[in-house]
Amino acid sequence: MADGTIKQLNPFSGTEVWTVPGRANRPLAVAVPDAQPIENPESTCSFCSERVLETPPEKARIVRDGDTGKIRRGTRVDDLAEPWEFRRIPNLFEIVSYDYWAKNYGYQMPVSAQERMERYLSDPAGRAHVLSVVERKHMGEKLSEWEQLEAAKPFFGGCHDLVVARRHFSEGAKDSSQLASSGTLSPLEHLWYMRMTVDAMRDIYDANRYAKYVQVFQNWLKPAGASFDHLHKQLVAIDERSVNARMETQKVRENPNLYNEVAVDYAGFQNLVIAENKNAVAIAGFGHRYPTLEVWSRSANCQPWEHSNEELRDVSDLVHAMHAATGPHIPTNEEWYCQPLDLDVRMPWRIHIKWRVSTLAGFEGGTKIYVNTIDPWSLRDRVVPRLLELRAEGKLARDINIATECSCKVNSLRYNRALH
Numbered sequence: 434m435a436d437g438t439i440k441q442l443n444p445f446s447g448t449e450v451w452t453v454p455g456r457a458n459r460p461l462a463v464a465v466p467d468a469q470p471i472e473n474p475e476s477t478c479s480f481c482s483e484r485v486l487e488t489p490p491e492k493a494r495i496v497r498d499g500d501t502g503k504i505r506r507g508t509r510v511d512d513l514a515e516p517w518e519f520r521r522i523p524n525l526f527e528i529v530s531y532d533y534w535a536k537n538y539g540y541q542m543p544v545s546a547q548e549r550m551e552r553y554l555s556d557p558a559g560r561a562h563v564l565s566v567v568e569r570k571h572m573g574e575k576l577s578e579w580e581q582l583e584a585a586k587p588f589f590g591g592c593h594d595l596v597v598a599r600r601h602f603s604e605g606a607k608d609s610s611q612l613a614s615s616g617t618l619s620p621l622e623h624l625w626y627m628r629m630t631v632d633a634m635r636d637i638y639d640a641n642r643y644a645k646y647v648q649v650f651q652n653w654l655k656p657a658g659a660s661f662d663h664l665h666k667q668l669v670a671i672d673e674r675s676v677n678a679r680m681e682t683q684k685v686r687e688n689p690n691l692y693n694e695v696a697v698d699y700a701g702f703q704n705l706v707i708a709e710n711k712n713a714v715a716i717a718g719f720g721h722r723y724p725t726l727e728v729w730s731r732s733a734n735c736q737p738w739e740h741s742n743e744e745l746r747d748v749s750d751l752v753h754a755m756h757a758a759t760g761p762h763i764p765t766n767e768e769w770y771c772q773p774l775d776l777d778v779r780m781p782w783r784i785h786i787k788w789r790v791s792t793l794a795g796f797e798g799g800t801k802i803y804v805n806t807i808d809p810w811s812l813r814d815r816v817v818p819r820l821l822e823l824r825a826e827g828k829l830a831r832d833i834n835i836a837t838e839c840s841c842k843v844n845s846l847r848y849n850r851a852l853h
Contacts, residue, residue, distance in 0.1 A: 439808045443720025444695035452808035468610035477601045480663040485513045489588035493521040502625035510559040519629045524593040531587035538643045542590025550589040592670035596630045616757030620830035623753035635738040644670035651767035657789040674773040685778045693844045701841035709839045712747035717809040724788040724807040726755040733847040735772040750830035758819040764789040781848040
């Protein structure tokens, strides 16, 4: 508009977003109140490595073996103290509960999970661990032994899991303001984090045939919905397609090349491509309620677990770069968008990193027009210089092109088999 207002429409959801001049110069980072010296960085919250008995029995972990991260499953209680990089554990307070699946669908945990539960409970230390977590969850409520064991089933057969990073604070941190975020991981550590999450996603689908979609997300810092300032992702199975997938389905049926044309290609024409590598591309998103960085997989395969090691690494490297450029003090939501298993139209895997730097209020509620304080071009101009600095410091993965180095080749997303 003539006064500088920028109006955007999201090409998939139809969400209308305005960026109004003069509202973008607010501080973005969340101040950490009363930063304190760190007494014991391994025991700050329930996700820390010295407090593993406060969480339910883990389903898997990644351990470091030189430059290799190996996934180990079936951890015994005696193994919990051994070094790890990332752990997959059940969420103690599920969004979609074990009872939801059992009572609505007759879901039963897989035989392998049942056997693991029996092995864990047969160990006196394992049984004590499980019952202590049950007691903590039920806040001292008096339960019979049968009720305690029933309450423990979600720990082994539930479909809402967390992938938790080892560090609460960044390497060498001196005070409590120096949190370990996705961007403070090394590119290799971030790849392990992604691989553990993708493995968990596939496992949940395999375990629960009633699950139509597994939503993966990461809430970073309390303004973005995080309970703990400790890095972790969440995976939640649901029994229907996501609203986004339902809205997009008919549009993709009509134009199978939709994601190239109205997302990545359009971003190229508008100079909104931020970074790329062989198998992924990052853009400044448009039509979002919050400033949003989007990372799109260029793989011909739509599901994350169908990606080759190189393709997964390239997606991970760009997601890591976007988090590193964002910094650890901006609240963010990381959201994964994938093709639902029962959907016949192809949708590429994409990941959004949303900066939660504004609060929705009465204007948005009344008009359904959302005020985003940072327009896509300003977002690009904030992120690109920081990416160049990080690359010069050797903190990003190799083979990442930034801004004007990017090819902006049309139809680079290979999910549409008609074009490739």
